[in-house]
Amino acid sequence: MTEDHGDHDDHDLGLAHDLPRMVGRRRLLALFGGLGLAAASGAPAAALQCVGLPWETAGPYPADGSNTRDGQVIDALRQEGVIRRDLRGSFGEMTEDTEGVPLQLDLQLIDADGCTPLAGHAIYVWHCDATGHYSLYDAPQANWLRGVGIADDEGHVTFTTIVPGCYDGRWPHIHFEVFESAGAAVSGADPVLTAQIALPADVCARVYAADARYSNGTRNLGRISLARDNVFGDNSAAELAQQTLSMTGTPGTGYAGAVIIPVDFDADRDLSMPPPPGDFGGGTPPRPPEKG
Numbered sequence: 001m002t003e004d005h006g007d008h009d010d011h012d013l014g015l016a017h018d019l020p021r022m023v024g025r026r027r028l029l030a031l032f033g034g035l036g037l038a039a040a041s042g043a044p045a046a047a048l049q050c051v052g053l054p055w056e057t058a059g060p061y062p063a064d065g066s067n068t069r070d071g072q073v074i075d076a077l078r079q080e081g082v083i084r085r086d087l088r089g090s091f092g093e094m095t096e097d098t099e100g101v102p103l104q105l106d107l108q109l110i111d112a113d114g115c116t117p118l119a120g121h122a123i124y125v126w127h128c129d130a131t132g133h134y135s136l137y138d139a140p141q142a143n144w145l146r147g148v149g150i151a152d153d154e155g156h157v158t159f160t161t162i163v164p165g166c167y168d169g170r171w172p173h174i175h176f177e178v179f180e181s182a183g184a185a186v187s188g189a190d191p192v193l194t195a196q197i198a199l200p201a202d203v204c205a206r207v208y209a210a211d212a213r214y215s216n217g218t219r220n221l222g223r224i225s226l227a228r229d230n231v232f233g234d235n236s237a238a239e240l241a242q243q244t245l246s247m248t249g250t251p252g253t254g255y256a257g258a259v260i261i262p263v264d265f266d267a268d269r270d271l272s273m274p275p276p277p278g279d280f281g282g283g284t285p286p287r288p289p290e291k292g
Helices: 015-023 025-041 182-186 201-210 217-221 237-243
Strands: 064-069 072-075 102-111 122-126 146-150 156-162 173-179 193-198 246-250 254-263
Touching: 102 122, 102 173, 122 156, 122 182, 146 156, 146 182, 173 182, 173 254, 193 237, 193 254, 201 217, 237 254
Parallel strands: 102 254
Antiparallel strands: 064 072, 102 156, 122 146, 122 173, 173 193, 246 254
8 A cells, every 4th residue: 555664753743843853953054044944844935946856756556657457557647537626526437536624735837947937837646535545546446636737827736635644654745747738748748747745744633633534644644754754755855845835724624735846857867765566666757658
């Protein structure tokens, strides 16, 4: 089920708590300057908005045509209706829904070279449900919590989804792939970035404690930290700050979350993490096969 199982740790106290231990307080202050830890745990600060995100694994459950389930290629990007805003229900021929604390997601795609908006680019996002299951794999009859959005003139893409759960061995996260256009996303073209968004610890802890639908969230969150996560653990402090979602709201009313995603078109695509289990291997992220 998990992408990897690392050593378990005490309950994490958030990015502001983890970063000094990971990189040292003096180096952290040098990275963030006068912004301090508040910039690391809150909305992205101006000095961080153009930190190009590192390529990360797509994980075992991308459903982008790059891996299989039971010997069959799994590709949500070929299914009618994948370009959408509300990700909570299934699309196309599938009808199953999923539930959780609502999350209004605002992603801004920019070019890391010059901080200019990537208007017209597309982003494919996917994540697990409240208990850590992925559609099309754990729930083969559903394709919820997956979708493609197209950036507006300012690079913004918005989705309505739910706060992801926390499954054993991974920090709470949202997967994404960025493409040059919607046509590229649905036709098998190479992504220009494959990466993941980290969720803040304090929000996750509140959601998992308050909502019974996240039945294993508190337990699993208490077993992992950003420092021990096999995807985020080797990222720099600036990269972690850039890719952590800024969230406001409550478990009862839902949340709004925002993050700026700078794409470095010359980034190193090699991955240093060990390969996850299942059909997906590690190393350089795979490219979707050509589709006729």
